[in-house]
Amino acid sequence: MTLHALNEAARAAGLYRGQSHADACAILPALLSAPAEPERDLAMLKRLALWAERFSPSVAIDARAPGYEGLLIDTTGGDHLFGGEAALLAEIRARLARAGIPARLAIADTPAAAWALARFTAAEDVIAPSGRTRDAIAGLPVEGLRLEPEALVLLKRFGLRQIGDLYGLPRAGLARRFRGPAGLRVVERLDQALGVLGETLTPERPPPAYRIWSPFAEPLTDMAGVDFHLPRLMRPLCVQLAQAGQGARRLSLIGFRVDGRTTAIEAALSAPSAAAEHLVRLLREKGLEHLDLGFGIDAMMLAVGVAEPLDARQPALAPAKTRNEVGRISIPPPMGEGDRPKGGGEGLAATLAHGPEAPSVASRQRPQRGSNSAMGAPAFGPESEDAEALAALIDRLQAKLGEGVVLRPLAVESWIPERSETWTPAGPEAAPAAFDLGRDRPVLLLERPEPVGISAAELPDGAPRQFTWRRVQRRVVKAEGPERLSPEWWRPNTASPKPVRTRDYYRLEDEEGRRYWLFREGLYAREDLETEPGTGKELERHPTWWMHGVFP
Amino acid sequence: MDPSLPLIAPGLTPDFHAPDFYPEVCEPLEEVAAARPADASTALAFALSRLARNEVGDDPRPWVMATTPLWLRERGRPFARGLAGMGAAPERLIWIRAAKEAEALWALEEALKSGAVAGGVVTAEQPAFVMTRRLDFAARAGGARGVVLRAGPALDLSAARMRWRIASAPSAKGEFDEAAPGPARIAVELVRRRAGPPGSWILEQDDEAGGFRVVAGLAGHGLADAGAERSGRPAATTSAAAA
Numbered sequence: 001m002t003l004h005a006l007n008e009a010a011r012a013a014g015l016y017r018g019q020s021h022a023d024a025c026a027i028l029p030a031l032l033s034a035p036a037e038p039e040r041d042l043a044m045l046k047r048l049a050l051w052a053e054r055f056s057p058s059v060a061i062d063a064r065a066p067g068y069e070g071l072l073i074d075t076t077g078g079d080h081l082f083g084g085e086a087a088l089l090a091e092i093r094a095r096l097a098r099a100g101i102p103a104r105l106a107i108a109d110t111p112a113a114a115w116a117l118a119r120f121t122a123a124e125d126v127i128a129p130s131g132r133t134r135d136a137i138a139g140l141p142v143e144g145l146r147l148e149p150e151a152l153v154l155l156k157r158f159g160l161r162q163i164g165d166l167y168g169l170p171r172a173g174l175a176r177r178f179r180g181p182a183g184l185r186v187v188e189r190l191d192q193a194l195g196v197l198g199e200t201l202t203p204e205r206p207p208p209a210y211r212i213w214s215p216f217a218e219p220l221t222d223m224a225g226v227d228f229h230l231p232r233l234m235r236p237l238c239v240q241l242a243q244a245g246q247g248a249r250r251l252s253l254i255g256f257r258v259d260g261r262t263t264a265i266e267a268a269l270s271a272p273s274a275a276a277e278h279l280v281r282l283l284r285e286k287g288l289e290h291l292d293l294g295f296g297i298d299a300m301m302l303a304v305g306v307a308e309p310l311d312a313r314q315p316a317l318a319p320a321k322t323r324n325e326v327g328r329i330s331i332p333p334p335m336g337e338g339d340r341p342k343g344g345g346e347g348l349a350a351t352l353a354h355g356p357e358a359p360s361v362a363s364r365q366r367p368q369r370g371s372n373s374a375m376g377a378p379a380f381g382p383e384s385e386d387a388e389a390l391a392a393l394i395d396r397l398q399a400k401l402g403e404g405v406v407l408r409p410l411a412v413e414s415w416i417p418e419r420s421e422t423w424t425p426a427g428p429e430a431a432p433a434a435f436d437l438g439r440d441r442p443v444l445l446l447e448r449p450e451p452v453g454i455s456a457a458e459l460p461d462g463a464p465r466q467f468t469w470r471r472v473q474r475r476v477v478k479a480e481g482p483e484r485l486s487p488e489w490w491r492p493n494t495a496s497p498k499p500v501r502t503r504d505y506y507r508l509e510d511e512e513g514r515r516y517w518l519f520r521e522g523l524y525a526r527e528d529l530e531t532e533p534g535t536g537k538e539l540e541r542h543p544t545w546w547m548h549g550v551f552p
Numbered sequence: 553m554d555p556s557l558p559l560i561a562p563g564l565t566p567d568f569h570a571p572d573f574y575p576e577v578c579e580p581l582e583e584v585a586a587a588r589p590a591d592a593s594t595a596l597a598f599a600l601s602r603l604a605r606n607e608v609g610d611d612p613r614p615w616v617m618a619t620t621p622l623w624l625r626e627r628g629r630p631f632a633r634g635l636a637g638m639g640a641a642p643e644r645l646i647w648i649r650a651a652k653e654a655e656a657l658w659a660l661e662e663a664l665k666s667g668a669v670a671g672g673v674v675t676a677e678q679p680a681f682v683m684t685r686r687l688d689f690a691a692r693a694g695g696a697r698g699v700v701l702r703a704g705p706a707l708d709l710s711a712a713r714m715r716w717r718i719a720s721a722p723s724a725k726g727e728f729d730e731a732a733p734g735p736a737r738i739a740v741e742l743v744r745r746r747a748g749p750p751g752s753w754i755l756e757q758d759d760e761a762g763g764f765r766v767v768a769g770l771a772g773h774g775l776a777d778a779g780a781e782r783s784g785r786p787a788a789t790t791s792a793a794a795a
């Protein structure tokens with residue numbers, strides 16, 4: 001057993017990482033220890049990485065060197081938002097301290113240099129001035145180069161203890177001193193630290209396409225605050241999206257908690273949208289109560305994970321006609337006053353050129369179509385307007401009910417009934433292949449065929465005269481069939497090793513006038529002979545009867 | 553009166569409020585209940601044909617079907633190829649596979665209210681009266697048609713403007729094969745109706761137009777005779793004449 005991690009007091013007593021537990025106990029009999037849990041450490045680090053996205057969209061976890069785990073934050077071009085690098089460091093330190101997380105921080109031109117400075121300098125906050133990296137890390141020990149232990153031992157044996165000692169050495173000779181690729185790695189790491197060689201960060205989460213965030217002077221501890229700030233944050237985001245001609249397909253609302261964690265809700269859209277009202281409503285329906293605010297959140301961020309170009313639409317030239325005028329009765333728009341974002345939601349919509357508008361009923365019933373085309377739902381005519389209303393509807397249904405719930409059928413080229421269609425998530429763009437008229441198909445198909453007991457049949461391979469389904473015996477009065485569906489031999493059968501069998505479908509009518517769709521699986525023929533594994537003896541599989549649906 | 557009513561055969565002026573006139577026009581919210589749980593599939597087919605026979609059939613907007621897990625387990629999922637036979641366009645179907653009945657009802661209300669769909673069907677066991685009232689308002693607000701589909705007898709209160717009870721009936725004689733089931737027939741009973749008297753009819757599946765029509769006694773294209781069985785007088789023309 002060795003020591004995995006130590007706190008400040010243990011380090012002060014002279015213990016170190018990698019020391020054997022017995023030795024440590026001998027030095028410090030009062031040592032308190034617990035089994036190491038690297039997975040939980042990593043999970044915590046990941047959580048912290050998400051939280052650190054408040055400082056930059058690109059945050060990477062550095063867990064390659066055990067014992068030296070940390071976060072790498074790419075602050076390029078972002079430090080001025082916090083008032084400069086020093087202010088940024090101070091802010092990070094203050095936030096971490098409030099969450100009770102001790103940290104060592106450094107800012108440098110390259111990730112490798114920042115890594116070394118944060119770990120091997122005495123000062124807690126280090127800023128290497130831009131362009132002076134070479135001098136800043138010259139005095140650090142060679143451990144700061146993230147090398148393998150063997151390489152370190154060899155470097156020390158050569159008497160090279162500081163990174164600066166390597167500067168003057170001939171590079172080819174340096175690389176040759178080590179066996180295998182280790183020598184090259186020494187040179188590579190040095191180049192990375194000095195910025196001669198690039199190093200890419202792999203962010204924990206791909207940076208969002210668009211994001212907007214706002215810090216709060218006082219942490220928000222209740223939903224009312226989040227609810228209030230959501231539209232205020234959404235509006236500038238939507239302006240930003242609309243200016244770029246983009247719409248959100250995936251949107252998340254992230255709250256940064258004071259205890260160094262994040263809490264988020266995410267909504268997916270069926271069509272890109274940059275309409276603030278719709279997006280706010282979507283997140284609200286997704287349930288702001290799912291945000292776990294803990295002790296409060298001190299910043300809120302809206303991130304557009306996936307953005308797609310909005311279709312450019314021309315505002316309607318003539319007032320669009322309202323269809324179904326007969327059946328439509330004028331009542332006030334269904335949206336309550338409370339649903340609207342407070343304060344100037346209309347004014348915002350006027351600045352947007354595109355995007356669906358959620359309360360489409362209200363807009364349809366307005367008599368002057370031309371005058372309100374700037375209100376957020378400009379369209380060519382009823383069709384595109386319908387498409388927008390439909391997209392908004394599907395978004396809301398999906399947000400509330402979950403994904404994979406709102407479906408539409410797609411025809412598949414197959415005779416097997418359960419294979420002849422698939423259900424895909426619905427979208428506003430509807431143009432699937434037409435279905436052939438299924439005259440002899442039931443409107444409802446049982447999810448899986450149910451076994452049927454046949455008690456009487458005229459011929460073994462004819463239609464049954466009497467059958468039992470769901471424990472009720474039914475006498476057949478009329479029968480039609482069979483409709484033979486041969487197995488699709490060109491399709492590999494991965495579900496079961498047994499050969500797929502022919503199906504004979506019958507339409508049967510019982511005394512009460514109910515019509516059933518039964519099939520017999522298998523033939524009284526060689527198809528049903530199979531050999532017993534091992535012995536090679538031929539086994540007979542009897543045809544079986546199944547109920548697949550009920551006709552109207 | 554709605555202009556989409558069937559054409560009138562010359563010489564006959566139907567009395568739209570006569571007890572045996574089959575109301576072809578779908579109201580904003582209707583309830584279709586199966587007389588027995590085994591007739592659920594029949595009830596669905598009838599509901600679809602009522603939606604499809606009206607303006608929903610010509611409307612390019614999609615239509616919605618919201619189901620509950622209980623319905624899926626007991627009665628199966630919608631089968632697009634079979635729906636096509638009922639005159640309901642499967643390519644315009646949006647199926648909402650809700651996890652709870654409350655969610656299914658909510659989804660249909662939202663869909664009807666949005667104005668983006670032409671109509672919708674929801675399967676429900678015991679919808680509360682308030683919920684049906686909400687659906688009625690939503691359907692009128694969105695210019696859509698809604699049907700509450702129930703697999704059992706409906707004895708409770710409902711805001712539906714028409715309440716139907718559907719049962720299977722022995723099919724007509726097969727055209728080519730006596731032993732085969734002919735065009736499907738169903739016995740529909742209008743149990744309760746807000747504007748007009750109740751009634752009962754025998755409907756027959758219409759292979760040409762999809763959906764159901766009132767059974768015609770004479771060669772399938774003449775006057776209806778099913779209502780006459782009940783009230784003793786010949787009734788109005790069928791929609792088959794219009795189709």
